[in-house]
Structure formats: C-alpha cells, structure tokens
Amino acid sequence: MCCSRVVVCWLLISSALAALAASAPEGCKKLSVDSDWPSVDVWNTELKGNEPRGPQKSWTAPDYTFEASRVPHVQTAVKFAAKHNVRLSVINSGHDYVARNDAPSGIRLSVTDLKGIRILESFQPTPKGAESVDKTTKVNTIKPIAGKQAAVTIGAGITIDELNKALKPSNLYAIGAAHGSVSVAGGWAQSGGHAPLSSYYGLGVDQVLEYKVVTANGSLVIANPTNNQDLFWALRGGGPSTFGVVVEATVKVHPFPKIISYSFWLNTTDYDDTHSIFTPAAYLFSQLPRLNKENGIQGYYYIHRNALSANWLIPNEFANASAIIAAMDPIIAKMTAMPGINAKSLIKIPPTVLNTTALGSLQSGDGGQSSSIPPKPPAHLVRRHGPGEMRAMAKGNIAMDSRLLGADELTHPDLAKALEKAIGTLPNAQLRNHLTGGGAVLKNDPNTSVLPAWRKTYVHMIAAAAAGEPNLQAMRDISPNMGAYVNEASVKNPNWKHDFWGANYAKLAELKTKWDPDFVFYVTPGINADLMEVKEGRLCRVKGAPAKLAQDMAPKSDNANEGEHEKARTSWPLLYMGKGVPPKMVAGAKGM
Template structure:
C-alpha cells in the first residue's frame, strides 16, 4: 500500500500528465487562455505561465488537506471522446439535469452557460464533440474542516491563483466557477445545531440568549427546515429546497416565503465564522469585527471570505399555516389584462398581512402559489374570494385550485420541494430582475403601468423564445417586516425596504445554439428588464437573481452602501483573493476576472 505522500504525488502527477497530454481537457492551450501581458502580480497565474505551481507544490497542498485535492473534470467528461465510458456516461445522463446530482459534482454548476470559456466547454452527450475544461476549476479541495478552507485560501493567495467557492452551484451569476481556478468545495460540511439560548461571542455579560440555528456551509434549506421543524421553531430561508444556507443566498439579502413576516435572511443573522483573505478564522457579529459583519449581510457571497458557520435567529413555530395554489386560464389580450390587474391589486394588502407567494404570468394563464402564515383555510378562502369573484365574470375564464390548511411551515413548504423526477437544472439560463416599489401598487395608474410593462415584456420574450417562453415571474417577498428592517444595520440594498414585488424574466437556449447565443440572449434580457427599470427609478435588483449585464450594477445591487462596502473590501482583501462577477471591487478586473485593469 502506498503511503499518503506517495498517493498525493500520484494524484497530482496524474493530473499534470493529463494537462500536458490533453490540452483540450484542461483548456490550457495558449489560444484558450485570456490574453494578458507577461505574467505579473496583476494577473492570476495560468497553467502555461512560469508562475504556475509545480507538481511538488500541488502535492504539498494535497497532503495538507488530507489527500482531498481533486483534479476537477467537467460534469460530462466521460460522455466525450477520448474519455468516453458508456457506463459512466449513462449515469451522467440520468443526473445531468437534476440539481441534486450536480451538487455532488465539484465541476458542475446549475446553469451550464457559466461552464463555458472562450466558446469552449464540455457539455451534453455528443460523444464526438470535443471536451474542453472551459471555466470549470482545475482543482477542488473537498473540505471537511475549517483547516482545509484555510489551507486552500492561503495556497491561492501565496501562489496567485484564482479561488472560487462552491456548495451547490445554485447561482445565476457564475460566482462558484472560474477558469484555471482552485475550488473550495464545502458541500460535505453538514453539521446542524439548535440553541435556545445563543449568545454571540464577545457580547457583554448578562446579554440575554435567543433561539438560533447553527449551520455548516454545506447545509441546504431543505435540511435546515427539517431540523428546525423537529425543534418546533421556524427559520427564514429560501423557497428552493436545495439552495445553500450559508453562502451567497443570505449574503446577497436572501428573500424567503417568511420574509413579509420575519424580514430578509440578512435581518436574521446573529453571527458568522469566516475565513478571510489572509487565511485567518474570524468571528463576525454585533460585537466583534463589526465592519465585516455588516458587509457579510448584504454585500454578496464570494467577496469577503469563506463562511464556515452561520448562525440565524429562529422564531416560534407557526402552528396554523395555510397555502393556496391556483391556475387561472383565459383567452385574449383583454382578459389577460383584467386578470393581471385584479391579481396585482391584491398584493399590497396581502403583503401587509404577512402573506407571501410566487406567481407565473403567462400568455394564457396565471399560476400562483401563496403562503398564509398564522391563518386557517377559512380565512384564506375569504381572502381569495374577492379576487376570484372579480375575475369570474370574465368570459371564458377557468379557475382551478384550492386553499389548504397545514400544521406548520414545514408542511406548507412540502409542495415547493422539487420532485426528483422533474429536471430542474443543467441548462443555459440568464435572468433579469427588478424590485418593484410599494408605491407602484398604491393606485390604479401604477398598477396599470406595471401590467402594461409585464405584457410588453411577454411580447419581448415570446419573440425571443416562442409563446412557452413568454413568462414573467412575480415574487411577493417584500413589504411587511422587510419594510421595517433597517438597512443601516446591514449592507443589503436599501431599495428592499421600499419594495413589495420582485419581478424576474429569463431566457433559455440549447447547447447546440450558435456560439453567439449567450451574448444575444443577454442583450435581449437586458433590454426587456429595462422596461421595469424605467417604471421604478431609484429602486434596484436582487443581487442573487439579477441580470449579469445589469447597467450601473453597483447602484442596482448595493445602492448607497457601495462606497463603504468597497472600502471594507480594500481593507480585508487588498490583493483580490476573492473576485467574482459584478461583486464588490470587481470593476478593478477585466471581464474574464483574470487580470487587474
């Protein structure tokens, strides 16, 4: 049996052999790498640069992290020649379009357009199509403890290599992937604890304790909700069950089905433990590292450090909970306008009552799933009746759905849990979004204007992708307690405090599309999103579900908080160990995020 050191050398040697023998795999050929001047401290090292770490250096890192340095391959690697393996490819095809499978692959993210670099990638199942590394990291550290994170961060800083962080890869801005990078893969850190009397470190004596859930960075919301339910408490988290709890979701703001009742995720953070750019483990809360704590609550993920523990406030269990799911069918432009107008006219009152929900505005229908914490189905039916009665008189209208009582948030959350038989990821996706202020819902003129813009956006999307793609997504996740939060205490975009509705548009395209499709689709989504920007001056966009080509992104994502965030970034990470697309400080870097400007 080989010693750990020999196994480490063998592992790294095998990868280096692949690098030299198959440049298509690692995408390290000179014409594939971003152009930049001769290697210098202004640019991250690339595999073809003299500064790239040698075999012994990589082997030392592998030894330091217990042999868990992974040569990282694209998810579809074994489906392409010359690496084709029929049995492995069959398994890849079974999981390729499912998020639970992609989370387990260090080289996969949910939106595959982010796996492309210089028009090259390794996607799909065409055996004869070349397989390039693209933007997939060259190495991943399968983290099992805080020390592994520290080793990875220090290695990247010392050797001038780009560092990325991945739990699930559930990200619409490509922040968990990067060309020629080292990936800190935290997916297997799964500890969950609940504390009824949590007191932040450094708090004064006699500071009263409060209920809290303590989460490792690999935990997803489905797991956190189940644990909270067993403890008879609730916690503010994401609507998608496989979103990570501790990464970009909360650091970017974090809207939730419970936000109108309990605020955004950032409003519920009690403490973080984070490895910063110098490799140090720091505690950030209201008493220690206050600037860092402020920045982590709204300044975005992959920017200020690697979260290794998040502590969130818990709330008493909601013992009476209802939800309603409906599909309203209609024909014609006038009927569509009437249904949209009636539905949007309800949002101000529903948000004020602490209700929340998700809606799909389609050409021939409106679908929505709403949650009603603290009320029974009788109250929900009464709430729904005014809206349903108003639209029932529209010719050829169809109404399907019901209101259901649930014993807890966890029970109501069940219908939102993705069925593993339905594909949910592994596609090319780009979003655009806007936070629509409450003021737009306060009179008939504002609602009429919003309906006009929604229908114009549907026309745009229909021309781009056909009728099936002409969908606008609505989220009632603001108002209520979100409006009462104080953005001076967190770095979240201040526009959240005046918002009521979060609107999203999306474009999709196949892997076989023209290489220019991503740019073309991106331009169209930016233009469509501009319609919503025009009716909401002074508002902004939810960072985690935004247009990657957002104009004036500093203002749109961070607002008046940006200057302070940028100053904290410069202080904590002057060398740029953490860099990501449209993240704080990224304007100092080129488009490929490989060289400082």
C-alpha cells in the same frame, strides 16, 4: 481523490512548458502556462488532497478542485491562493444563476462538506463566537424558551432542507430558499435571501446573528454585532465570495409555524388572446400591499401570456380561512368579470391547513413553491444533484431578468401595459412574482448591507422563458428607484452598482479594499468587480479608471460553463390536469 497516470504526465508536461514561458504580468493572476506557476510538488505538498483537472476535463474548469470538510482545509486553500496569486472560486450547493461559483483557472474550493448543526436556546455575541460545529457534531434538540430568540449554528454546507429536518424534533423552523438543496449560509444569506415565509420573518440577511469567516489572508475571523462589525455588515447583503469564505453561521430559528395555503388559476377566453390577462394581472398586483398587510398573504404569483395563477401561504395569526376567502373573493370576482377573461376557467383551491409534511415539501428539494400543486424538479438541478452527481456542479449563467417592485410600482397607472411589454414574445415566457417581500422585509435593519430597495419591496419579479433572453426594461422604466436581486438577475442589468447594492455600494467598495486588497476573491457581478478585467484568459487589475461598459453593465464573467433555460418549469400550468380539471380548461387547449 484520484490522480491517474495520464494526469501526472499532463502536469509534468505543463510544468515543463511553464519553465519555458514568461512569468505572469504584474497585477495579474497566474495561469498554468506561466513560469512562476507553482510546481506539481508545491501543489501536492501545500494543498494536499487536491484534485487536478487533467487534460481529459473541459478547459472551462479550474486547474484544481479542493474539497474542504473542516475549517483548516479552507484556510489552507485560501492561503495557497493568496501566496501563489492563483484564482480561487468557491462552490457550495451549485445553485448560482449568475455564474459566480466557478472560474476557468486556479482552485475551485468546495465547501459543501462543511456540515454540522447545533441548536441553541439563545445566542449572545462574544469575541470567541458560537461553539463550533463540524460533520461529527450530533444534532441536539431543545425546548424553546418563551420570549427568547432560539438560534442554530450551522456549517456553511448545510442546506435549508437538512436544517429544517434537524429542527423539526425541537418544533422549530428556519427560513431558506424555496428549493430545499440551496445552502443557507452561502450565496443565499450573503446576498439577501427571500423565502416562502420571508415576508413574515424577514430576509435571509436578517436571520444571521454571526458568521465565522476565513478572510483573504487565511485567518478565521468572528463577525457579529460586537466583533468585526464592518465585516458582519458587509456579509449581510454585500454578496458571496467577496469578503471571505463563510465557514459557519449562527441564524435565528422560529417556532414551527401554522400555515394555510390558498391557490387559484384563471385564463383568457381565447387561447390566442395574449392581451386581456394583463389588466386583471395589474389589478391583482395593486391589491397585494393591502392583502399582505391586512391578511398576511404572501407566496407566489405567476403570469403567463394568457393565464395567471397564485399560490398563497398565510402563516400563524393570519391563518384564518374565512378571512382569506372574504379578502380574495371580491378580488377574484372583479378579475373574472374583466373583458376577455373566461370566468369558467377559474379554479380555486380553498384554504387548506398545510400539515407538517406538506410544509416540509416547501423546501424538500423538489422545487416546491406550491405544496398543493407540487411542480417537477427543474431538469438542470436533477443533473446537478441527481444520481451520479457526487457533488454540486458548476453551471454557467442562466438567462433571466428580474426587478424588485414596491407599493408605488404595484399601483402604477401604466402597470398593465408594462407587464404586457415585459413578458414579450419569447417561447413559454412567464413573469414569476415572488410576494416574498412586504411584512418583516420592510423593516430596515441598519446592520445589513442588502440593497436598500428591498425594504420597499413587496414583489420580486423574475422573467424567464424556454429560450432567448428575457428583458424587463419595461419594468425598469416604471421603477427607476428600485433595483434587482443580484442572486436572481440578468447579468446584463444596466446600472449594476445602483441596481444591486444602491446607496450601500460605496461603503461596500471600501470594505472590499480593506478585507481583500489583492482580490483573492473575485466574482462578477460583485463589489469592485470593475477594478479587475479578464484579458486573454487572465484576470488582471485594471490599469487606470475602470472602463464603463455599455449601459453600465457589470463586467462579463469568464465562467465558460454551459448555462441553460429552465425549460421544465414551463410545464407548471399543465399540472392542473392532474387535479381533475377538464383538459379544455388547461392552457394550451384551444376554444376555452
């Protein structure tokens, strides 16, 4: 960690200015302009190894970055933030869409380097917790024992790609985000966590058997079904960077699955017809609960204004090619016969057994939700993780909107109209439907605090576009009892407490007060976020009752980093050109 002379001068000047200033107002976090801001000496003795922002860096960044490679580093940073009442934000893989991994003051604690993997034949919760790992832990192999739930203990910075590479020699598999460089124990497993095979194995929160957590007073705490059960419950869905810093997790692992993939594409006869696609789109939705239950069909389904496509994944006992064809053919025949649909545009990639390499590519960090049609990495992630990026970079909010949809919504009589309204007119708008619910996701584990609507969910719909703010109000209108997945949502989602945590919010709010009464951790959207407010750049306790924002939105984040749209993904349909399909069938070509 470097500290140039310019930075030292800057810090001395800041300290001198602080000496002339007033102290932080009561109930507020300190800023570097306050007289009671810790001196440079204090920073350097109590948080050794910190990296100051300095004047040359953007003011959107916090004052100090601190990288933890061992658990005591996390404890030191949390204790420092609590003792000196400065802001603390936590960053891991840097994939956050809703701007919770950074703040414009205080310490940014990076946990990316908390590594280590130990595979376990089975796991029994104890007060001591699983044997700890760190980056020197040598990955072991095991022979899974029939009838026993195998598990793995991982450092919080382990990504799903790293984990599955380590599990493969034991012929085991863990679920995680579809993008391989998302961490497992960070935002994904603390907020819900859907995955290419979550319909088969359950949500991310369902996988967790134990967390090790540094809580607001800097203690290292074991949270599992027999120790600190309330914290264990809160961390399994209550949201990240709210109850503590997770430093390790022990999660379920599964025998490496056999998977068949199946994909198809369909578009309108007239490229400018932005109406006809929604009737077949709604019809396909209506079939998903049955296809999921009877044929184990899960995966990803994309709707464009004039086309739709699906990439299904069918695991293990469901992976039967003729059964998939028999289930899908009549549905596709009905869709292609609908008015305005070009039957000749149909492309089917027949059931294909994914070899182990292709399955790896589902989570290989290439954004790969479709192994048969691999998309390019989204540009903003290349910048986060590409050459020259030494670590995850904090970004601001990325415009999107989302809604969880259950069987009632997928068979709703007004669904086609709602879809047409929902996709709107923004450039390159898409409805990205994650058929990652259903199946095991529907089985409620009362020991999780994830939004209860997940347990009715088949489809997590995300609206995205190349510019502007997607708005799924039309979907909210037909799904008043559902909600949205907080990790991939609009930060302007109305009725935020109901929609992100539902009936679990009240208990989560009590537990937030119990485990972090002084808001050492603060994120928005997050539990009790409305008890704090940002006033003139300073995070302070709200005096009196929290103000209700228009439409009951969560308080606006003061993370001022640039957000961006996922422009790169708008090129997905064009990938069909590479599959030997005549260009006239490609969306974008006139006269199809």
